[in-house]
Amino acid sequence: MKHYTSIHDIDNIDTWIEEAKSLKSNPLKHKELGRNKTLGLLFFNSSLRTRLSTQKAALNLGMDPIVMNVSGDAWGIEFGDGTVMDGNTAEHIKEAAAVVSQYCDIIAVRAFPTLTDKAKDESEQVLKSFIEFASVPTVNMESATGHPLQGLTDAITISEHAKVARPRVVLSWAPHVKALPHAVANSFVQAMHKMDVEFVIANPEGYNLNPQITGDTVVYHNQEEAFKDADFVYTKNWSSFEDYGKVKNTDPNWMITKEKLGNAKFMHCLPVRRNLVVEDAVLDTDSSLVIQQANNRTFAAQLVLKKLLENL
Ligand SMILES: NCCC[C@H](NC(=O)CCC(=O)O)C(=O)O
Numbered sequence: 001m002k003h004y005t006s007i008h009d010i011d012n013i014d015t016w017i018e019e020a021k022s023l024k025s026n027p028l029k030h031k032e033l034g035r036n037k038t039l040g041l042l043f044f045n046s047s048l049r050t051r052l053s054t055q056k057a058a059l060n061l062g063m064d065p066i067v068m069n070v071s072g073d074a075w076g077i078e079f080g081d082g083t084v085m086d087g088n089t090a091e092h093i094k095e096a097a098a099v100v101s102q103y104c105d106i107i108a109v110r111a112f113p114t115l116t117d118k119a120k121d122e123s124e125q126v127l128k129s130f131i132e133f134a135s136v137p138t139v140n141m142e143s144a145t146g147h148p149l150q151g152l153t154d155a156i157t158i159s160e161h162a163k164v165a166r167p168r169v170v171l172s173w174a175p176h177v178k179a180l181p182h183a184v185a186n187s188f189v190q191a192m193h194k195m196d197v198e199f200v201i202a203n204p205e206g207y208n209l210n211p212q213i214t215g216d217t218v219v220y221h222n223q224e225e226a227f228k229d230a231d232f233v234y235t236k237n238w239s240s241f242e243d244y245g246k247v248k249n250t251d252p253n254w255m256i257t258k259e260k261l262g263n264a265k266f267m268h269c270l271p272v273r274r275n276l277v278v279e280d281a282v283l284d285t286d287s288s289l290v291i292q293q294a295n296n297r298t299f300a301a302q303l304v305l306k307k308l309l310e311n312l
């Protein structure tokens with residue numbers, strides 16, 4: 001594997017999950033693998049889990065992580081080809097990526113979508129520019145359309161907590177006041193398609209995800225029907241894909257409650273807004289797996305970095 005940009009980079013999710021569990025049971029086993037290797041983490045957007053767990057993963061492998069908030073701290077980066085740079089951008093990605101490649105053996109990038117320009121977001125300009133102009137492997141720490149470290153984490157967590165051979169997994173939309181990206185939901189869908197699970201989606205009318213990603217997954221517009229016999233309810237808000245980036249529905253009836261959840265386990269990538277997306281009564285009980293999920297972020301990242309280091 002040269003880069004880790006999407007769930008499609010996972011050749012066999014079952015063996016990846018087993019290897020991640022093995023790293024979790026002995027996190028320092030490969031402490032020599034990353035010795036004298038540097039991981040650069042570049043953030044165009046906020047983060048708590050990704051920023052800390054990816055550094056933790058690097059430290060477990062003996063790597064030295066260096067971190068930069070690109071937005072605000074670095075010079076504004078130009079991504080357009082042939083642009084006359086007489087605006088707010090001060091250096092081009094061609095120089096920036098080449099320069100960072102000299103300091104780092106692996107580069108990890110977080111760059112959210114605009115949610116206003118669908119074509120630009122779908123083109124994954126920022127992530128793809130790093131892949132094109134950096135000379136070292138690139139890791140996607142949540143791009144415009146995917147969050148594959150999160151998707152891998154979620155697959156590991158479901159495997160750890162499944163009580164039946166083929167659990168029923170529901171991805172449910174929930175209300176939010178802001179327009180949020182599709183990246184987490186997209187990668188979750190792609191990860192579930194690789195796993196042996198009964199997978200369905202629940203979202204209101206007008207909130208279907210990109211059909212090229214959901215494929216023939218059953219989509220319910222009735223949450224109660226979707227939740228019947230569910231083992232896992234993975235919750236996420238996303239803005240409309242069809243009416244791109246719009247918040248068309250904030251119906252509180254889509255919030256996840258203890259009553260709706262029944263015996264299912266609740267999952268969310270975090271950060272989550274309490275009593276808007278999910279009620280306290282879910283998060284404050286052992287129905288919730290969100291803390292265990294966040295722990296697994298370290299081992300998902302550690303597995304990805306290990307594979308990239310082995311291929312350097
Ligand atoms: N990295 C995990 C989720 C990041 C982002 N959430 C957010 O922006 C939440 C912001 C807020 O609740 O104000 C998203 O949905 O993709």
Ligand SMILES: NC(=O)OP(=O)(O)O
Nearest residue numbers: 047048049050269270
């Ligand atoms: N789940 C996740 O990616 O969290 P952060 O946005 O805090 O990194």
